[in-house]
Amino acid sequence: MLIKIPASGECRESEVTTEAAYLSRRQILGGVMLSGAAAGLPALAKASERYPGVTSAPAPKWFADKLASARWQAVVPDGEAITPFADASQYNNFYEFGPNKGDPARHASTLKVEPWSVLIDGEVDQPGRYALEELCSESRLQERIYRLRCVEAWSMVIPWLGFPLADLIRKAQPHSSAKFIRFETAYRSEEMRGTRSGFGLIDWPYIEGLRMDEAMHPLTLLAVGMYGRTLPNQNGAPLRLVVPWKYGFKSIKSIVRISFVREQPITTWQSMAPQEYGFYANVNPKVSHPRWSQARERRLPGSLFSTNLRDTQLFNGYAEQVAGLYSSMDLSKDY
Ligand code: MTE
Numbered sequence: 001m002l003i004k005i006p007a008s009g010e011c012r013e014s015e016v017t018t019e020a021a022y023l024s025r026r027q028i029l030g031g032v033m034l035s036g037a038a039a040g041l042p043a044l045a046k047a048s049e050r051y052p053g054v055t056s057a058p059a060p061k062w063f064a065d066k067l068a069s070a071r072w073q074a075v076v077p078d079g080e081a082i083t084p085f086a087d088a089s090q091y092n093n094f095y096e097f098g099p100n101k102g103d104p105a106r107h108a109s110t111l112k113v114e115p116w117s118v119l120i121d122g123e124v125d126q127p128g129r130y131a132l133e134e135l136c137s138e139s140r141l142q143e144r145i146y147r148l149r150c151v152e153a154w155s156m157v158i159p160w161l162g163f164p165l166a167d168l169i170r171k172a173q174p175h176s177s178a179k180f181i182r183f184e185t186a187y188r189s190e191e192m193r194g195t196r197s198g199f200g201l202i203d204w205p206y207i208e209g210l211r212m213d214e215a216m217h218p219l220t221l222l223a224v225g226m227y228g229r230t231l232p233n234q235n236g237a238p239l240r241l242v243v244p245w246k247y248g249f250k251s252i253k254s255i256v257r258i259s260f261v262r263e264q265p266i267t268t269w270q271s272m273a274p275q276e277y278g279f280y281a282n283v284n285p286k287v288s289h290p291r292w293s294q295a296r297e298r299r300l301p302g303s304l305f306s307t308n309l310r311d312t313q314l315f316n317g318y319a320e321q322v323a324g325l326y327s328s329m330d331l332s333k334d335y
């Protein structure tokens with residue numbers, strides 16, 4: 001198990017110090033010791049000390065303010081290292097910037113991420129257009145170190161910074177008629193070269209969706225950062241979804257609209273190839289993609305001498321927390 005969810009959003013300073021002591025005793029963060037904690041610095045050591053070598057991007061004031069009180073997660077040492085930032089930020093899927101893995105890192109800087117607002121609409125009491133900082137205002141930033149398993153059979157381990165989607169749902173006050181949530185990515189062809197190029201298969205904007213109980217689950221995160229800094233544009237700045245037990249394509253990037261709806265939304269990959277990509281997209285080693293097996297995965301980074309293959313886990317290793325959501329479903333039919 002990679003994550004322990006705090007019982008509540010509250011976290012006393014003493015708990016944080018205990019975590020720092022924990023961190024100082026173990027090799028974490030891809031083989032780097034937390035030198036600040038070892039030297040007796042406060043547990044809320046700067047993110048740059050936690051992730052040495054990770055470039056700290058210029059952050060808006062609201063993010064910097066929140067970072068100071070972020071709740072950092074200790075890694076449960078079960079033999080999995082955090083993926084180096086260089087790999088997580090240079091090997092990406094973000095088709096709005098091109099179909100190749102290096103395209104998003106090369107081209108996503110054209111996306112203007114400040115200011116950013118999100119339209120909340122549909123079956124809710126509090127619809128409206130909210131500035132990103134307003135959406136986050138009542139939530140404390142939490143670090144969540146999650147596995148990310150792409151449907152293409154590669155995986156990473158990424159330390160996200162964000163807040164539970166459930167916080168936003170409570171703020172929006174959905175009606176009981178809202179059974180699903182539909183998410184929409186920005187579609188700005190002048191800033192997203194992939195949307196105006198020949199990769200014409202996708203009907204923009206990119207759309208994703210969750211059932212309400214999946215959306216309310218405490219593992220489901222809205223991320224505004226990773227590796228102790230804001231999200232790089234190629235990773236979905238300034239706001240993306242992270243649903244760690246589902247294939248990565250559910251984790252929609254650069255969200256501009258969140259709609260509370262009655263019916264299951266039609267999502268981008270499902271509408272393009274329904275026999276290959278389902279709405280649920282739960283990670284499952286026993287349900288093959290029609291063109292390849294999902295039993296194993298390639299943990300990035302690999303090397304010339306090792307492909308770093310490992311067995312894929314049901315629900316990406318989060319079965320204990322989420323299997324109950326699907327107890328009445330046939331996972332081979334509702335894939
Ligand atoms: N969101 C949008 N808007 N466009 C995309 O092309 N790709 C998805 C998902 N979110 C995608 C997206 C896929 S297929 C994956 S595997 C993850 O983003 C990759 O996230 P990463 O690049 O941060 O690793």
